[in-house]
Amino acid sequence: MTARIDISAVTRRYGATLALAGVDLTVEAGAYCVLLGPSGCGKSTLLNILGGFADPTSGAVRIGGRDMVGVPAAARPTTTVFQDYALFPHMTLLDNVGFGLRMRGMARRARQSRAAEMLALVGLDGAGARRPADLSGGQRQRVALARALAVEPDVLLLDEPLGALDLNLRRVMQDELKRIQRSVGATFVHVTHDQEEAMAIADRLVVMNAGRIEDQGPPERVYRAPASRFAAGFLGEMSFxxxxxxxxxxxxxxxxxxxxxxxxxxxxxxxxxxxxxxxxxxxxxxxxxxxxxxxxxxxxxxxxxxxxxxxxxxxxxxxxxxxxxxxxxxxxxxxxxxxxxxxxxx
Amino acid sequence: MIRFALCSAYMALIYAFIFLPVAVLALFSFQDGRFPIPPFRGFSLRWHAEVLADADLIAALVNSLLVAVASSALALALGFLAARAVATGALRGAGMVRAAITAPLSVSYLVIGLGLLASLNLMGIGLSLGTVAIGHVVINTPLCFAICSAALGPATANAERAARDLGAGEIRVMALVTAPMIMPALLAAFLLSVTFSWDEFIIAFLLSRFDVTLPVEIWSLLRSGLNPKTNAVGSLVFMLSALAVLAVELAAARRK
Amino acid sequence: MIRAASIETRDRRRALALAAPALAWTAAFFALPFAVMATASLWRRTDTGFDRRPSLENYADFWSQSAYVEAAVNSVEITLAVTCLSVLLAYPLAWIIAVELPERYRRIALALAVIPFWTSYVVRSYAWSLVLAKKGVLNGWLAAWGLGALDLANSRAATVIGFTHFFTMLLVLTIYASLVQLPRNLRLAAADLGASRFQTFRFVVLPLTLPGVAVGAFLTFALCIGDYVTPQILGGGNDLALPQLVMLQISRRADLPMAAALSVILMVLVTLAYLAMARWMRPR
Incomplete structure (x- = not known):
């Protein structure tokens, strides 16, 4: 249902560039963790390493105490909500949301009813027969969320999930995300470069820059008493x-x-x-x-x-x-x- | 007004040029006489009947269909898989792979056919419809690869990633996600391959022996000079292709 | 720390496995035959078989025998004529379809322009031989108008006409494709800035469609110079083209090495054409 994440001394090199330079991070089970930083700070690389899409060059990644290095995405207790949602355009919403259950061999009837429940959870009850092309950006976002949650992951990874939405919708969806996280109880790791979004949702805010963690903790603490000049300047206006x-x-x-x-x-x-x-x-x-x-x-x-x-x-x-x-x-x-x-x- | 007249006149002239041989071919396939040249002596279906009664021609037509469908299916499979390999971005030297697979596009069919002929001789492999199909796979794989590559993009790559994340193995990723997503491109690649194979002469001519494809059979008909029967074959092939194109168009229209 | 099989290594292996069948096929049935051809072009035909010691004698023969050189020159002349004629005929038609014609007629106009594609390639050349025959349709019309007959059958002109017919259709498609990609606003902007129709075409449309035209023209060149069917049916046995000569080596003289050498020369001509046209094929 939920699991704790332990990342220790993780580095990742792409050729000569160091995308992650020794990251240590622990996320408690059931917490909502937001990785915040400018583009190129390594937050997406870290998410990919958690999701099983990239390898760390060195270091250890444990989820629920299990070593994850070398374990492919499919075998991890994680699922990902992708930046562009990556919905399957040729499937109905029910089939999209039920896809992971189908891969786990669940019978059609059972997975359809489970998928319908998940759609209801994200506020799309009754829309199961529609296709992704019929939906607005915010609705697609909800379907992607339902699809990733349908397989009951211990850890849900969200890669800039609200980045494609306009400002108003983003504020609505961030509240929704928080509500859904509370109701399913899984650990959420959410990547964003929007500090307002990050502060609004996070239980635990992690500010990253140049492959390192600059500061981490409850958003209020990080805002009020930042641990580094970067964290201070990135979270809102600051004079030095x-x-x-x-x-x-x-x-x-x-x-x-x-x-x-x-x-x-x-x-x-x-x-x-x-x-x-x-x-x-x-x-x-x-x-x-x-x-x-x-x-x-x-x-x-x-x-x-x-x-x-x-x-x-x-x-x-x-x-x-x-x-x-x-x-x-x-x-x-x-x-x-x-x-x-x-x-x-x- | 002058502009309109000029454009119309030009279109009329070019279309006349384009249609002329086909029209003449079709008209004189109905010639009631021994020569498909003016004057037109009257309407007769005997040459069409003669074509349909010609066992060699019908056998060649069936051979052509077999070779076209089999070689296109294989070319599509090879091209699709390779296109996916390149599209994942995980392949080292993807540029080289792309260049290697598309290289046959830039070489004349005559040279490809001759090279295959020489190699098959050296290897002691006898000529057959199978060798023709091998040649057609060589020319159609780059085509299918290019069409599939153009259809695969970030959208398919991300959907594949999502499918894998949700537990799908490689075969199910391809069958349930990638292939359905680029189905129009797969169909287009297959149909284009069938067309190319169906119409291809020189490779089929060089690499076949006893069983031949339709273009090769027609080629041997040409030895008898100008003959309304050749016209009839040509018009029948034309009608067959027209029907196929129409069917595809209708199917495409219905899907919308 | 050594990791047995990391995720990315597995991704790479999977990609390689996907590409492997196509690569293997291309290697076995394209690259290898190509190498065999190149090697065979260095052999000599003897009374009993092949002399496999490498030599350049086939190429020397090519240079020293006027029939060979003439065939190459023929081929290049025919191909250049066809390429120029086809571009000149196809561009205006593509323009009319893409620009002048109301949008709802475009699809049908384009479909009509390629209808003869539906006949077999061999049959198309044959159809032209009907039209151009001594007592064929064309001379029938000329006679009806009281004009003298043309003797086009089995001539280089017939070959050029047959080729031009085919490649005009092909080029209408490629040129149309590059014309419709051109935003209409570009032409409107040029007109707005005071360019005449001709100036708009000369300074805006033509430069932007040139890469498309050049690619089509190169395709025409490559396909045309390598084709055996059209010159064989329409040109007859007089003015041989290079592919006809290649086939003669195979069918009459069983001289694979010479055929291979001539094929290599054919490839060189195509490569030269590519190098000559490459700079226009790149979009700028």
């Missing part, structure tokens, strides 16, 4: 302000930010400031500022500004529409994340 450790505190041009630091005196650090960290309230004030740009966004006003005290860094503030940016804007110092500055600028 240089800092230096003095007397156990991170000191920036705009004052002391973040909590106590254990790094040695003089260590260079980076303060990660989100737009919502700038507001009128307690904390170090920005002092005189220059407003670069203002965008009206309905309830909010997005203001790009520069503090005279830190003229090299553009800050973004998300202010209530009736609040004018001024020198009384202050940083919510406790919410700011501080990362060691290891020189990378991504």
């Amino acid at each position: 302000l240089p800092a230096r450790v003095q007397a156990g505190r991170a000191v920036t041009a705009l004052g002391v930010l973040g909590g106590p630091q254990t790094h040695p005196e003089g260590t260079r650090m980076i303060a990660c400031i989100r737009p919502e960290h700038l507001r009128i309230g307690p904390g170090p004030a920005l002092g005189p500022i220059d407003v670069l740009d203002t965008v009206f966004m309905g309830a909010h006003r997005k203001v790009r500004l520069r503090a005279r005290a830190a003229p090299d860094v553009d800050l973004t503030a998300l202010l209530p529409a009736d609040t004018a940016p001024g020198p009384d804007l202050a940083i919510d110092a406790g919410a700011v994340t501080l990362l060691p500055d290891n020189g990378d600028t991504t």
